[in-house]
Amino acid sequence: MTSEIKQRIEQIRRSEVPEGYKKIHGDIVPLTWRQISLADCIVPYEEKTSVANQYPVLTSSRKGLMLQTDYYSNRQVTTEDNVGYNIIPFGYITFRSRSDDGRFKFNQNSIIDRGIISYFYPVFTFSDGVSCEFLLQLLNHTIYKKMFPYAEGTAQQVLSLKKLGRFKYPVPQIHEQQKIATVLSSQDKLIELKEKLLAEKQRQKKYLMQQLLTGKKRLSDFTVPWVATSLGNLFSERKETNCEKLQLLAITGTQGVIPRSKLDLKDNSSEDKSKYLKIRIGDIGYNTMRMWQGVSAYSDYEGIVSPAYTILKPVTDIDAKYFSYLFKLPETVFLFYRFSQGLVDDTRNLKYENFKKITVRYPSDRREQTAIAKVLSTADREIDLLRQDIDQEKQKKKALMQLLLTGIVRVTR
Numbered sequence: 282m283t284s285e286i287k288q289r290i291e292q293i294r295r296s297e298v299p300e301g302y303k304k305i306h307g308d309i310v311p312l313t314w315r316q317i318s319l320a321d322c323i324v325p326y327e328e329k330t331s332v333a334n335q336y337p338v339l340t341s342s343r344k345g346l347m348l349q350t351d352y353y354s355n356r357q358v359t360t361e362d363n364v365g366y367n368i369i370p371f372g373y374i375t376f377r378s379r380s381d382d383g384r385f386k387f388n389q390n391s392i393i394d395r396g397i398i399s400y401f402y403p404v405f406t407f408s409d410g411v412s413c414e415f416l417l418q419l420l421n422h423t424i425y426k427k428m429f430p431y432a433e434g435t436a437q438q439v440l441s442l443k444k445l446g447r448f449k450y451p452v453p454q455i456h457e458q459q460k461i462a463t464v465l466s467s468q469d470k471l472i473e474l475k476e477k478l479l480a481e482k483q484r485q486k487k488y489l490m491q492q493l494l495t496g497k498k499r500l501s502d503f504t505v506p507w508v509a510t511s512l513g514n515l516f517s518e519r520k521e522t523n524c525e526k527l528q529l530l531a532i533t534g535t536q537g538v539i540p541r542s543k544l545d546l547k548d549n550s551s552e553d554k555s556k557y558l559k560i561r562i563g564d565i566g567y568n569t570m571r572m573w574q575g576v577s578a579y580s581d582y583e584g585i586v587s588p589a590y591t592i593l594k595p596v597t598d599i600d601a602k603y604f605s606y607l608f609k610l611p612e613t614v615f616l617f618y619r620f621s622q623g624l625v626d627d628t629r630n631l632k633y634e635n636f637k638k639i640t641v642r643y644p645s646d647r648r649e650q651t652a653i654a655k656v657l658s659t660a661d662r663e664i665d666l667l668r669q670d671i672d673q674e675k676q677k678k679k680a681l682m683q684l685l686l687t688g689i690v691r692v693t694r
Contacts, residue, residue: 289689302688310451311688320446322411326404328368330397338363339388339396341377346386346396366397367404374417375402378439385420387413403442412455414462419450422682453688460692461685468678472671479667486660493653494610496642500656503649513637515604516593521559529554530584532566537578538586550587557585558592563601565593565608572631573618579605591633599643603650606657607641616641 292299293309302309305316330336340349346369369375369388376385379401388396398404407413452458492498496507529541529550538560541548551557560566560580567577569591579602586592595601607613616639623629644650684690 286684286690293689305451306449308451308687311453311691314451314453314688316449316451317411318446319416319448319450320443322407322416323442323446324406324408325442326368326370326373326406329400330364330366330368333364335363336368336395336397338366339369339398341375341386341398341402346375346388346398348396363397365400367400367402368395369398369402369404370395372413373404373406374413375404376440377401378403378441385417387417405442410455411452412458412462414466415452415458416450418462418465418682419452419686422686423448451688457692464685464692465678465681468674468681472674472678475667475671475674479664479671482660482664482667486657486664489657489660490606490610493656494607495612496644500649500652503644503646503652505644505646505649507642508645509640509642511637512639512641515595515597515599516565516637517596518633519559519561519564519592519594522557523555524557524559524585525554527559528582528584529557530560530580530582530586532568532576532578532580532586532590534571534574534576534578538566538580538582540582540584554585556588558588558590560584560586560590560592561594563595565601565605566590567593567608567631569630569632570628572636573614573621573626573629575609575614575617577605577608591631591636593633593636598647600647600650600654602654602658603643606654607643613641 289299293302296309298304298309301312303312304310305314308316338349339346341347367375371388371394373388374385375388375398407416453461493500530538531541531544532538533544536543541550561583562580564580565577566580566586567590569589572591593601608617617631617636618629620635620639621629621631622635644653685692
């Protein structure tokens with residue numbers, strides 16, 4: 282960032298108007314920008330289906346509008362009761378009118394000229410003279426929840442297109458809108474490519490787990506037969522308490538065992554931590570109520586965790602890191618489900634007394650356990666680095682939006 286831009290940002294923060302800028306209703310923007318009302322730009326599209334299964338059904342996801350498919354078969358969903366659904370042609374925009382956490386989505390699926398979507402999703406475009414791509418970025422830059430004071434309804438809040446039209450924004454000339462949209466779209470595509478790479482690496486890791494943790498594929502130099510035994514012969518339960526001076530840890534399903542301070546969540550832990558359980562480096566901790574969902578992790582920390590967790594310590598010469606991966610294998614998670622007690626899923630729990638009865642098959646040679654754990658740990662590190670890279674690209678996108686959509690940085694060439 283140049284010194285000129287930094288100076289401009291500081292001036293605007295102090296509500297000073299830099300040279301070449303002006304104030305429009307409290308916003309400091311370039312002199313050539315003008316304020317528009319969305320009411321003057323929004324063009325509703327109100328065609329609805331008159332025949333069932335007339336067009337492909339679309340659904341809104343974090344990545345945009347997609348074909349609605351069956352979760353298990355991955356086949357296109359067809360419903361008999363989609364008469365009256367909203368038709369959304371290619372190039373049109375929609376959003377979920379009954380949700381305060383939605384985003385505006387563009388129908389950019391070139392394969393689908395016309396799709397249909399639930400009547401909860403208004404369909405519209407913008408009139409000539411403004412860039413749809415630019416305004417879409419602008420709308421998604423606006424914190425969506427700030428729009429919901431304009432929603433109407435008693436039982437359920439609805440943000441109509443009419444209410445959306447109340448919003449006013451300062452915007453540049455059309456050619457600058459298009460250039461800004463191109464820059465931001467390029468960043469979106471970069472993030473999308475890296476997210477696809479992340480999904481592929483996650484798929485590869487799942488394949489490795491399925492092959493290596495079941496013995497379908499053996500690493501070279503290992504020929505000793507695998508054995509089967511109950512988990513009670515491998516792990517005992519650690520029940521050490523009164524360790525309040527140790528750091529508070531959290532056991533998560535995706536991040537493993539981490540300091541509780543690293544979780545971006547409100548700390549609801551009890552003030553009295555005398556009954557909190559000690560977990561040592563090399564232990565495995567699991568959520569007693571959610572072990573059937575695979576919420577367990579190997580600990581690289583020493584600290585204390587909530588009594589809602591069960592702590593396992595190895596009692597024989599095994600590599601606990603290997604077993605932390607084995608506990609994530611779908612077949613093993615299903616065993617945890619079977620041995621959990623409770624009338625419904627919300628009350629299922631896997632206490633140690635039932636955990637120790639479960640039988641697993643594993644390499645009897647500890648060196649093979651360690652070798653497999655290293656392969657999977659390497660895959661984890663690659664995934665974590667890529668996640669961090671994606672997070673940085675998303676932060677870059679936010680910074681670009683803040684600079685470009687406010688006119689602090691100009692894209693005029």
